[in-house]
Amino acid sequence: MGKHRLNRERNRRLLNRMLANRSFVTGSILTLLMIALALFAPLIANHDPYEMDVVNRLSKPDAGNWFGTDNLGRDVFSRVVYAAQSSMGVGLTATLITGALGLAVGLFAAYYKFLDHLLMRICDGLMAMPVILLAIFIVATLGAEIRNLIIALTIVYTPTIARIISSAAIVVKEQTYIEAVRSQGASNPRIIWRHIMPNTLSPLIVQATFIFADAIILEAALSFFGAGVPAPTPSWGNIIYDGKNVIYNAWWMTVFPGATIILCVLGLNLFGDGLRDLMDPHTVKK
């Protein structure tokens, strides 16, 4: 009975800390809004995002088309709403794969000394290249498809996660309880999986949030260079790409998807900031 009381008390304190952290709350709300946009796109959009109406191309925002129409007469509002699916979908997939891969690489590098040098050199090499250059290069080489986009994002971001996990894992590895477990006869894989890995999860989750935010920006930037989500599937970046040449007369094709990207990324960054504050036992908020 006492244990349940203690658990509830601990959970309530955690909830209070979460609600008191303004970054976390604002970030969570914005992020949930964006996720809702992606999940409920068919309900929110009032037009078919692929339907062309060339007579009404590049028309200003009005009652019928809240965000105006694009160069093929498609409704920009609906395209922006549906774009949440591709932009966030690509970002999320890339983040999940990066997280898993980076975790594996980081843990192995930390635990097995001979792998460490090799893997970290490769990571250094990849991290030494400017991110967008690397990404455009990979997509330009492999071809502009969603699958290659995700591959490019994964290659770009995995080294960062691998380094962070590796640093955290090295610290954990030196702790006495690892020695204790090993002397009890635990095998290496078991030590890595059950004891070292759980303690590297909190920096992983925080960093993954920031990478998700970065991935959304990078996908948009790649689309801007024509190397992102291929037409006609809308993504926030490629709506801006379509509007690039007509920015002088059709500002809405830049402003609305741009503002949506900013809101989404802002939400994720705030969420990550808040998460980091909550998970770090050293921060004391005044």
Add this chain to the structure above:
Amino acid sequence: MRVTQYIVKRLLSTIPVLLVVSVFVFLLVHLAPGDPAITILGPDATVEQIEQLRVELGLDAPLYQQYVSWMSGVLKGDMGESVFAKRPVLDLILQHLGPSFSLAVLSLAVAILIAVPLGILAARKRGSLADQMFMSLSVLGISVPHFVLGLLLISLFTVRLGWLPIGYKPPSSGLLVHLQYLLMPAITLGVGLAALIARMTRASMIETLSMHFIKTAKAKGLRERAVVYKHALRHAFIPVLTVIGQSFGLVLSGALVAETIFNIPGMGQLIFNSMQRRDFLVIQGLILFVTFLYVLINLIVDLLYCVIDPRVRLDRK
């Protein structure tokens, strides 16, 4: 003596990194679908012409041989010749280096000039309304993608108001004109940088101001301004310097975007055009060059630590 040793050691350790990058770039370029010879000659080329060009470019040799001959050339300072410009790759790169360098320096200057004073101010007035506004603005600054900001600036200052031009004029046309063309791109890149630098400045200042030696300085009766700017700033600046060093990488990345939007003939534009034209020697050479620059800048930043903080010993670990 120790400094020289350290520099040599660091430069040596960049070799494996550059090696990894060179292999990666080379493989990616040469395993790509699409034959460079076909792209260069166009769809009307005959099979003989394509074969001839391939032999000329050395594309018929086995992959590792091509890599070795390329790398041995690079080590002698010869990165090959651009197929399109018919000029040495290194020449092309150096020609395009100027505008990118100007943009990078200006962006960083804009960022530091905005960020450091604001960061210090926010640290001094911690917890106040100004501080909270600062924090909100700085998160916003990181969240805005470069190209969105750039496009918005153009649509406002060039299209609507006609105040600022797009394009590039070298410093020889007059410093003011040169800066006029670079102002918008510098702001585009500088805003994101400023947000990062400002946050780090604030965090570092807050930590420094709570240290004992600051209390001592205040107890000795020094005015607050002297305490903050003369004593605290020097100590707080170290992590800020790290961020500034990392910013160079971000500026190089962002330069690609900014140069394309604002039509600046820098390295970003060069690589973009080269990728489209499959000018593979330029692509390889440029990526290697940029990586080398990046690594060099990190080295310089690390060396600057010694100037700022004499306690730092170069042989860490």
